[in-house]
Amino acid sequence: xxxxxxxxxxxxxxxxxxxxxxxxxxxxxxxxxxxxxxxxxxxxxxxxxxxxxxxxxxxxxxxxxxxxxxxxxxxxxxxxxxxxxxxxxxxxxxxxxxxxxxxxxxxxxxxxxxxxxxxxxxxxxxxxxxxxxxxxxxxxxxxxxxxxxxxxxxxxxxxxxxxxxxxxxxxxxxxxxxxxxxxxxxxxxxxxxxxxxxxxxxxxxxxxxxxxxxxxxxxxxxxxxxxxxxxxxxxxxxxxxxxxxxxxxxxxxxxxxxxxxxxxxxxxxxxxxxxxxxxxxxxxxxxxxxxxxxxxxxxxxxxxxxxxxxxxxxxxxxxxxxxxxxxxxxxxxxxxxxxxxxxxxxxxxxxxxxxxxxxxxxxxxxxxxxxxxxxxxxxxxxxxxxxxxxxxxxxxxxxxxxx
Numbered sequence: 001x002x003x004x005x006x007x008x009x010x011x012x013x014x015x016x017x018x019x020x021x022x023x024x025x026x027x028x029x030x031x032x033x034x035x036x037x038x039x040x041x042x043x044x045x046x047x048x049x050x051x052x053x054x055x056x057x058x059x060x061x062x063x064x065x066x067x068x069x070x071x072x073x074x075x076x077x078x079x080x081x082x083x084x085x086x087x088x089x090x091x092x093x094x095x096x097x098x099x100x101x102x103x104x105x106x107x108x109x110x111x112x113x114x115x116x117x118x119x120x121x122x123x124x125x126x127x128x129x130x131x132x133x134x135x136x137x138x139x140x141x142x143x144x145x146x147x148x149x150x151x152x153x154x155x156x157x158x159x160x161x162x163x164x165x166x167x168x169x170x171x172x173x174x175x176x177x178x179x180x181x182x183x184x185x186x187x188x189x190x191x192x193x194x195x196x197x198x199x200x201x202x203x204x205x206x207x208x209x210x211x212x213x214x215x216x217x218x219x220x221x222x223x224x225x226x227x228x229x230x231x232x233x234x235x236x237x238x239x240x241x242x243x244x245x246x247x248x249x250x251x252x253x254x255x256x257x258x259x260x261x262x263x264x265x266x267x268x269x270x271x272x273x274x275x276x277x278x279x280x281x282x283x284x285x286x287x288x289x290x291x292x293x294x295x296x297x298x299x300x301x302x303x304x305x306x307x308x309x310x311x312x313x314x315x316x317x318x319x320x321x322x323x324x325x326x327x328x329x330x331x332x333x334x335x336x337x338x339x340x341x342x343x344x345x346x347x348x349x350x351x352x353x354x355x356x357x358x359x360x361x362x363x364x365x366x367x368x369x370x371x372x373x374x375x376x377x378x379x380x381x382x383x384x385x386x387x388x389x390x391x392x393x394x395x396x397x398x399x400x401x402x403x
Contacts, residue, residue: 023133023358023402028070028078031109036075042068046134048141048398054389062088063140063398066102076109101199103155114163120199121160124174124212125225126150127259127272134400138304138318139348139364141396145298145324149274150257151193157202160210170216174225180206183231183244183251183284188291188327188342191276192253195231206230207248219264227255231284242287244280251280265309273299282331291339294331298324314354322346340371341388350396359401366394 024042027033033040045065051058064086071079081104087097105119124130128142129152137143146152158178165171179202185194197203208229215222232244232251239246259272276296278284284292304318325343330336350364373388382388 023068025068025070025080028072028080029107031075033072036072038072040068040070040072042070042403044068044133044135044400044402046140046398046400048396050140051395053393053395054391055386078107078109080105080107102153104199113166114161117160117162118158120155120157121176121178122153122155123160123176123178123210123225123227124162124214124223125154125210125227125255126152126257126274127223127261127270128152129154133402134362135354135358135360135402138302138316138320138352138362139350139396140362140398140400141366143272143300143302143320144322144344144346145272145274145300148189148191148193148326149276149296149298149324150255151191151196154196155198156196156208157199158208172212172214172216174210174212174214176210178208178210178229179204180208180229180233180248181231181253182233183253183278183292184288184290186231186278186284186288186290186292188293188336188339191293191296191326192231192255192278195253203233205235205246205248206233206250208253219262221261221263222259224256224258226257227253229253231278242283244283244287251284253278266306268302268304268306270302271300273297282333282335285331285335291337292331293327293329293336295329296324296326297328298322312356314352316352316354317350318352319349320347322348337374337376339374339377341373341390343371345369358403360399362396362398362400364396366396368392368394 024040028040043066046063048063049060064084066082066084068082082102084100084102085097090097090099101120103120103122105117105121108116122130126146128137128146129150132153142152156178158176160174160176162174179197181192181195183195186192187194208227210227212223212225230249230251231253232239232246234246236246245251254277257274262269278292278294281292281294300320300322302320304316307315323345327338327342330338347367348364353361369391
């Protein structure tokens with residue numbers, strides 16, 4: 001009985017927002033499902049209406065629908081998987097949605113506060129990467145910093161070790177080994193996001209290590225995490241022909257992030273900063289001509305307030321400021337082209353209504369401000385395409401659920 005009480009307290013501490021519910025996946029992860037040989041079904045999803053008031057365009061979309069299937073083999077061995085469909089459908093040969101396996105791993109419980117994951121898993125980096133259910137964050141869209149700098153949902157194939165300290169109450173740690181990235185997919189606008197393999201024919205000529213320290217103290221949740229991995233992903237003779245550094249950690253990518261949250265029944269405060277360094281960006285640009293920056297920097301601050309803390313129906317107002325520069329520093333060899341449009345600021349504010357645990361109705365307003373786009377990077381100038389506006393305004397209305 002004590003074990004289950006301890007596990008419940010642990011999972012409650014790990015919730016990063018008041019709106020998160022204890023899903024069946026959470027229950028399986030925390031060891032709260034008593035019987036063995038049990039299959040668990042869970043899921044989440046979101047739908048959105050979006051109106052760009054500047055461009056005068058609007059659309060509705062099924063952003064994603066995810067089905068979780070897990071299985072408990074024994075008291076110590078469980079399986080976790082998530083199957084995701086984005087944009088409602090997949091059409092062969094046409095621009096359409098995406099079907100993806102978001103996670104598929106085995107979890108081995110060594111003891112109460114120590115376990116191993118092996119397979120396609122999500123490392124502990126940032127706030128949203130692990131806790132990305134639409135009922136755990138404010139607004140219809142995930143934060144821009146944790147979409148383009150920390151490319152959530154970031155998952156790769158490997159093995160991870162997770163635990164918490166017996167000597168320092170509230171201290172949790174993780175370390176992982178996984179396949180690296182593909183620098184051919186890097187861009188100045190999306191950073192390393194398109195360099196992920198996400199479990200699809202991932203090369204292990206490049207490897208990566210990740211690690212995190214997560215600390216809870218009263219209403220405070222603080223975390224630092226890091227990533228270091230190779231991105232050439234090629235045999236030596238191919239890397240040499242492209243003048244890229246080969247080897248497990250050749251052509252490296254370095255990412256560090258730190259975040260802190262204050263969580264109470266009424267008020268939630270969040271702050272995150274993240275930095276990426278790609279020291280061999282010049283060599284990547286010579287090999288692929290993809291305008292890879294040498295460094296990327298961004299962060300955000302958010303405040304939210306629960307207007308009805310004593311009610312089962314929650315009304316939450318929030319405001320968030322984000323700043324990200326996708327070409328914070330270019331290679332010294334002059335191989336990169338500066339684009340001030342990649343220096344971006346966002347103000348996101350809105351209202352969320354939770355009629356019942358696991359269901360959210362969301363309304364938000366987005367204001368985006370950027371620098372001028374570099375004329376050298378305009379492929380289809382106006383009037384062949386929409387003109388570029390430094391300031392844009394959006395309104396989003398959506399639904400999110402998890403169970």
